[in-house]
Amino acid sequence: MRIHHRQLTGLTRRLRGLLLALVFSSLLPGCSVIDNMMYKTTGDVMQGFSREHTIPYLMASDDLSMGCAMSEATAPLLMSFGRVTAEPDQLAVMLYLSAGSCAEEQGREHxxxxxxxxxxxxxxxxxxxxxxxxxxxxxxSRRYLQSWKHHTAVYGQPGTGECPAFDDDLDEFVYFAGLLSGLQALNAEIQSTSSIGVPKNTGAVAARAAGCLENDKWWGAPVALKAVVWSMMPGAMxxxxxxxxxxxxxxxxxxxAGxxxxxxxxxxxxxxxxxEALVKSVIRRHAESLATQPASEDWAFVDAMATRMMTAISDRLWMENTGHRTPLGQLGRFWDDRQKAVETMDLDGLL
Structure with a gap:
């Protein structure tokens, strides 16, 4: 059988196309592997940068609204890297704690x-x-619970065994932040009057686990966390x-400590x-401390968060008794405070 030149040319083109298709198809899995390696590298870099720089930078800031917006906006992006590399559990503790506080702030406003x-x-x-x-x-509550679950993934079930070996101060702080998340998850669930699935022993577990932290190093907060749980749970003290x-x-x-x-x-x-009298007294002392003791440079964010929470407690008291929240610049003062006598001077003799 004779094959014309035109037929041969067409056959050659088809064979060439088939060969190219086979080559590209064989490369596709390789491209996928390369992409995954790039994603993994990017995820590892993002996790490392966030831990080494983003979190310390944020903790030194007192802009709570900025921190709130950052956690809500970046959590899906940063957590998605868990699909291609190690789950960013430690970072997630901080992200979901901060995002939970955003939702809680909305709850207080409502x-x-x-x-x-x-x-x-x-x-x-x-x-x-x-x-x-x-x-x-x-x-x-759901966000705080996510933080608590990631905390457990990093450090194991809190309060049930030996204390974890911490790598550095930030590692200890993240551990403490996770304990706060557990306590807040339970409290927010109660406030919501719905079942979120927070274990009812979370408060007791967090209180026991707080013993793994140096109380003096962490501003007295670990023992304070224990004490507030003792005051809430009969027989726990x-x-x-x-x-x-x-x-x-x-x-x-x-x-x-500031x-x-x-x-x-x-x-x-x-x-x-x-x-209520003790609550008001504590708020007064907090306000006095703000006037005399500057915030810690490294932990300004935590101090600002404490002040916001105290202001929220004050706002509730003011709203219940006056119909409006704490007037601007009057944290530590209350509607029923006696007005101090103001000295007056007769100016007629000076004219």
Whole structure:
């Protein structure tokens, strides 16, 4: 059979096309492997950079809103690298703790709106605000619970065995942050009046695990965390201990360090006991500390967070009693404070 030149040319082109197709198809798996290697490298770099630079930079800032926006915006991106490299559990502890506080802040705002509506006799508006409040707390609880789960993935089940061997100060801080997340997850679930799935023993577990941290090094906060749990749970306080004495000491340590978390724990414990006078006294002392003791340069973010939480407690008291939140620049003052007598001078003789 004779093959014309035109037929031969067409056959050659088809064979060439088939060969090229085979070559490209054989390269595709290789491209996928290369891409995965690039993604893994990028993920490792992002995790390392975040740990070594982003978190310390953020902790030295007092811009809580910026930190909130960053955690909500970047968490999906940074966590997605867990699909191609090691799960960024340690980073996730911080991201979900911060994102949880964002949702909790929204819940507090809705609570204030509900209290204002109740005072004004606006039943429907109050009910709607309370629904929004519960939704926000449910979201906060889910985020805090995610932080707690990642904490467990890094350090093991807290409070059940030996303390972890920490690599550095940031490692210890992330451990403490995870304990806060567990406690906050349980509290937010209660506030939401819904079932999020937070283990009911989380508070007790976090309190035991706080013993792995040096109390003096961490501004008195580990023992303060224990003490607030003791005050909340009947029978939890060890014999010979006094939760409120421990909390008073924690205030002093917090003041000296310029990281005022101890005041927050004390105010929460007093509020759980229904002692409004003590709550107001703790808020006053916190405000006095702000005027005399600068925030820690390395942990300004934590100190600012403590002040925001104290302001939230003050706002609730003000709203319940006056219909508005704490006036600007008056943290530590209250509606029922006696006005100080103002000295007056007769200016007639000077004219």
């Amino acid at each position: 609570e204030l709106a509900a209290l204002a509506a109740i005072r004004d006799g606006e039943g429907s508006a109050a009910e709607d605000a309370m629904i929004r409040q519960k939704r926000a707390y449910a979201l906060a 060890p014999e010979g201990e006094s939760a409120f004495e421990r909390l008073e000491t924690a205030e002093e340590q917090a003041d000296a 990281v005022r978390l101890g005041y927050v724990f004390h105010a929460i414990a007093a509020g759980n006991q229904g002692d």
